[in-house]
Amino acid sequence: MLPYSIKEGLAGFRRASFSSVAATSAMTAALVMVGLFAIVTWQARGISEWLKQRVGEVELFLEDTSDTVAVSLFERARSTPGVAQAEFISKERAQEIFRQEFGEEADIFFDGTFLPASIRVRVEPDYINADSLSVLVAEFASWNRVDEVVFNQALLTKVESNLRLISLIGISIGALVLLASVFLVANTIRLAIYARRLMIRTMKLVGATDGFIRKPFIVEGVIQGFLSSILALFLLWFIQRAAMAYVPQLEPLALPGVLVFSVVLTGSGCALGWMGSASAVGRFLKHISLH
Amino acid sequence: MPGKRRRVVLEDVSLRVERGELVYLVGPTGSGKSSLLKLLYMEMQPDSGVVRVADYRSDRIKPSETPFLRRSLGIVFQDFQLLPDRSVFDNVAFAQYVTGHRGKAVKSKVMHVLSRVGLSHKLRQYPHQLSGGEQQRVVIARAIINDPWIILADEPTGNLDPTVAEEIQRLLIGLHRSGMTVVMATHDYRLVRSFPARTLAVMNRRIVEVDPSSLSG
Ligand SMILES: Nc1ncnc2c1ncn2[C@@H]1O[C@H](COP(=O)(O)OP(=O)(O)O)[C@@H](O)[C@H]1O
Numbered sequence: 407m408l409p410y411s412i413k414e415g416l417a418g419f420r421r422a423s424f425s426s427v428a429a430t431s432a433m434t435a436a437l438v439m440v441g442l443f444a445i446v447t448w449q450a451r452g453i454s455e456w457l458k459q460r461v462g463e464v465e466l467f468l469e470d471t472s473d474t475v476a477v478s479l480f481e482r483a484r485s486t487p488g489v490a491q492a493e494f495i496s497k498e499r500a501q502e503i504f505r506q507e508f509g510e511e512a513d514i515f516f517d518g519t520f521l522p523a524s525i526r527v528r529v530e531p532d533y534i535n536a537d538s539l540s541v542l543v544a545e546f547a548s549w550n551r552v553d554e555v556v557f558n559q560a561l562l563t564k565v566e567s568n569l570r571l572i573s574l575i576g577i578s579i580g581a582l583v584l585l586a587s588v589f590l591v592a593n594t595i596r597l598a599i600y601a602r603r604l605m606i607r608t609m610k611l612v613g614a615t616d617g618f619i620r621k622p623f624i625v626e627g628v629i630q631g632f633l634s635s636i637l638a639l640f641l642l643w644f645i646q647r648a649a650m651a652y653v654p655q656l657e658p659l660a661l662p663g664v665l666v667f668s669v670v671l672t673g674s675g676c677a678l679g680w681m682g683s684a685s686a687v688g689r690f691l692k693h694i695s696l697h
Numbered sequence: 698m699p700g701k702r703r704r705v706v707l708e709d710v711s712l713r714v715e716r717g718e719l720v721y722l723v724g725p726t727g728s729g730k731s732s733l734l735k736l737l738y739m740e741m742q743p744d745s746g747v748v749r750v751a752d753y754r755s756d757r758i759k760p761s762e763t764p765f766l767r768r769s770l771g772i773v774f775q776d777f778q779l780l781p782d783r784s785v786f787d788n789v790a791f792a793q794y795v796t797g798h799r800g801k802a803v804k805s806k807v808m809h810v811l812s813r814v815g816l817s818h819k820l821r822q823y824p825h826q827l828s829g830g831e832q833q834r835v836v837i838a839r840a841i842i843n844d845p846w847i848i849l850a851d852e853p854t855g856n857l858d859p860t861v862a863e864e865i866q867r868l869l870i871g872l873h874r875s876g877m878t879v880v881m882a883t884h885d886y887r888l889v890r891s892f893p894a895r896t897l898a899v900m901n902r903r904i905v906e907v908d909p910s911s912l913s914g
């Protein structure tokens with residue numbers, strides 16, 4: 407036989423079906439909003455990583471020099487703090503790339519030997535900002551035998567300021583969404599509990615303890631939170647599918663990510679139901695009078 | 698007395714009710730009968746002085762002890778306050794369940810108190826299918842199922858027709874005769890005269906003993 411509080415918690419669904427549905431809907435809406443925000447943030451992070459990696463490429467063009475010097479410069483570049491990866495592009499390789507890009511007929515116009523050897527450096531994500539990059543670039547430029555250092559300053563500045571703006575907007579929207587969700591859930595649960603004031607009052611009248619009164623509501627809240635998170639997961643899945651149909655570039659989350667996301671969202675749903683109902687009953691118990 | 702507008706309702710009152718007594722509280726509306734009962738079930742605290750009910754004292758009781766005081770009281774109000782979505786049986790059993798009782802004993806206890814209030818045949822009905830008098834019987838069954846030693850009734854017959862009121866009064870008198878302490882607020886003087894007992898009039902912030910047969914109106 408089920409414990410009384412669980413039986414009552416389940417029965418709450420039948421008895422107060424409207425407020426149950428309302429509380430579950432509110433929590434579902436809240437979880438969808440928060441989940442959507444998390445997904446958008448994750449996608450935006452992917453895009454910004456990608457953008458930053460494009461921007462965080464620095465190319466050191468070398469003067470005409472011996473292979474040993476070039477190799478030592480390459481080693482030096484690779485071990486410079488802030489450098490994630492370095493690639494040596496010899497004159498021959500540069501010519502090959504040139505040919506690939508412009509086709510065989512390029513040979514007709516250029517002999518290709520004018521292309522210098524270079525070191526292409528990929529900067530660590532932490533260093534991809536205007537300040538660190540210009541310090542790094544200045545250092546590279548100060549080396550002997552380095553002719554020119556090239557990176558996309560204008561693009562970096564633009565990307566940086568845009569990312570800052572976007573994340574600021576994102577954080578504000580996120581905070582607003584979270585606040586709205588908590589408000590919505592708290593009020594709906596409070597109303598749901600208010601709808602059962604007669605039952606609570608009767609329990610107090612016959613001498614039920616506050617802890618006992620609270621329990622079925624918490625059980626019900628957790629069940630509602632759990633259901634809400636399942637509903638929210640389905641909705642989010644549909645939304646993501648629809649979004650991917652429109653924007654095929656979006657990356658679907660890999661399975662481990664999906665699992666973590668689902669577990670976190672379900673946990674949040676249960677916690678939301680728990681805390682929402684516990685605080686609402688607690689407040690109510692403090693103020694209710696028997697008559 | 699608590700509340701937004703503070704006003705002295707009772708002052709300098711001293712009152713002792715013995716176990717097994719039947720006491721009426723009479724007095725006009727607003728005189729403080731309900732407030733006196735609230736002091737007894739400790740929903741209100743006196744601004745000064747002490748209320749003692751069994752071993753519970755108003756100045757020492759902890760919030761966590763209040764439910765246990767309430768279990769030793771059977772409280773009956775004028776408006777019946779039955780749970781509309783539960784049967785008679787479940788309404789009465791509710792008082793047992795929420796105070797931690799389980800199992801077969803609950804069922805036989807419910808049957809016992811329902812027969813005591815004369816409603817055994819309606820246990821599957823819902824409150825809206827019952828008359829006012831029957832609903833009040835269910836309330837009384839619920840109030841006595843946890844074996845309280847005192848019944849606090851606040852105008853229990855206030856919403857009932859005179860004949861039904863008299864039946865409910867008979868029921869309460871019967872409980873008193875079987876040994877229960879009953880404190881009942883009422884302004885139905887006719888009932889008090891029909892079933893005379895110790896009568897306290899609450900008026901002008903004081904409590905005075907009155908002769909029930911002298912009540913008029
Ligand atoms: N919760 C409250 N807050 C403020 N005043 C109250 C409250 N309850 C009752 N009163 C006042 O206390 C007085 C006594 O009320 P009450 O005890 O209900 O009287 P009775 O039951 O005899 O009609 C009334 O004047 C009423 O307005």
Ligand SMILES: [Mg+2]
Pocket residue numbers: 727730731732851
């Ligand atoms: Mg009153």
